[in-house]
Amino acid sequence: MKIARVLLDGAPRLCVVDDKAGTLRPLPPEITRLQQVMDAPGFEPGAAIPLAGVTLLAPILPNRNIFCVGKNYREHAKEFSQSGFEAGASKDKHVDDYPAVFTKPASSVIGHDALVEMHPGVTDAVDYEAELAVIIGKPGRNITPDNAWDHVWGYTIINDVTARDRQKNHKQWFLGKGLDTFCPMGPWAVTADEIDGANLDISCRVNGELRQKANTGDLIFTIPMLIATLSAGLALEAGDVISTGTPAGVGIGFTPPRFLKAGDRVEVTIAGIGTLGNSFA
Ligand code: MG
Numbered sequence: 001m002k003i004a005r006v007l008l009d010g011a012p013r014l015c016v017v018d019d020k021a022g023t024l025r026p027l028p029p030e031i032t033r034l035q036q037v038m039d040a041p042g043f044e045p046g047a048a049i050p051l052a053g054v055t056l057l058a059p060i061l062p063n064r065n066i067f068c069v070g071k072n073y074r075e076h077a078k079e080f081s082q083s084g085f086e087a088g089a090s091k092d093k094h095v096d097d098y099p100a101v102f103t104k105p106a107s108s109v110i111g112h113d114a115l116v117e118m119h120p121g122v123t124d125a126v127d128y129e130a131e132l133a134v135i136i137g138k139p140g141r142n143i144t145p146d147n148a149w150d151h152v153w154g155y156t157i158i159n160d161v162t163a164r165d166r167q168k169n170h171k172q173w174f175l176g177k178g179l180d181t182f183c184p185m186g187p188w189a190v191t192a193d194e195i196d197g198a199n200l201d202i203s204c205r206v207n208g209e210l211r212q213k214a215n216t217g218d219l220i221f222t223i224p225m226l227i228a229t230l231s232a233g234l235a236l237e238a239g240d241v242i243s244t245g246t247p248a249g250v251g252i253g254f255t256p257p258r259f260l261k262a263g264d265r266v267e268v269t270i271a272g273i274g275t276l277g278n279s280f281a
Pocket of ligand 1 (some may be wrong): 068069
């Protein structure tokens with residue numbers, strides 16, 4: 001099932017999506033957050049309305065920061081290490097022994113089609129990162145890789161927008177990753193029974209030009225490994241979001257780097273989910 005969070009008559013509502021038919025079926029108005037659907041899946045959606053023209057919000061309002069993973073595809077780990085934008089990069093070793101985990105504040109989250117701010121004066125090196133995001137449904141601590149899939153409620157798409165200059169200058173990645181509007185998410189969430197998170201084609205286009213193309217089967221640290229790593233001594237909650245990392249082809253993978261500029265549009269597509277598109281202004 002695909003579930004979107006949309007604006008209906010000016011208020012956020014959750015809806016079941018039929019993207020092939022181009023329709024939405026609103027859930028009862030008291031259901032305003034995806035976490036409520038996880039608690040009580042036996043809801044009854046209303047009559048279908050057209051999807052076209054409806055404002056899509058981010059499918060989930062996180063209770064806390066988005067967990068993110070860096071350098072989780074081999075070719076991207078190499079392009080990042082060699083780009084000159086990784087603080088403390090090793091010349092010879094591109095793939096790390098342990099996943100690099102950072103967070104983006106919940107305040108950076110925006111929905112499909114919302115504008116991403118360029119933040120002139122703060123950064124002049126804005127870049128895109130297409131990523132599969134995992135939505136946790138079942139809470140847990142010290143989750144083993146064998147049990148990790150039981151904790152996955154579903155998936156969505158994240159563009160891990162990054163200010164490369166701030167990522168490099170401040171060493172820790174938070175300031176480069178956490179700017180307002182730097183976490184486009186959507187267009188909706190898809191339940192785990194519909195797709196195999198370990199085998200999804202992912203691609204990214206900038207103004208229609210293909211820049212990134214991979215499969216989530218190429219992840220260095222798999223979804224079960226990431227859940228086990230994150231939940232070690234840190235209880236995961238229903239509604240937590242884990243962005244799993246980006247493949248090769250980001251702007252700093254080019255020489256010279258191809259940073260985004262005002263007016264650009266970035267579209268991230270993942271098979272079985274859909275396309276998350278955002279323009280930059
Ligand atoms: Mg990323």
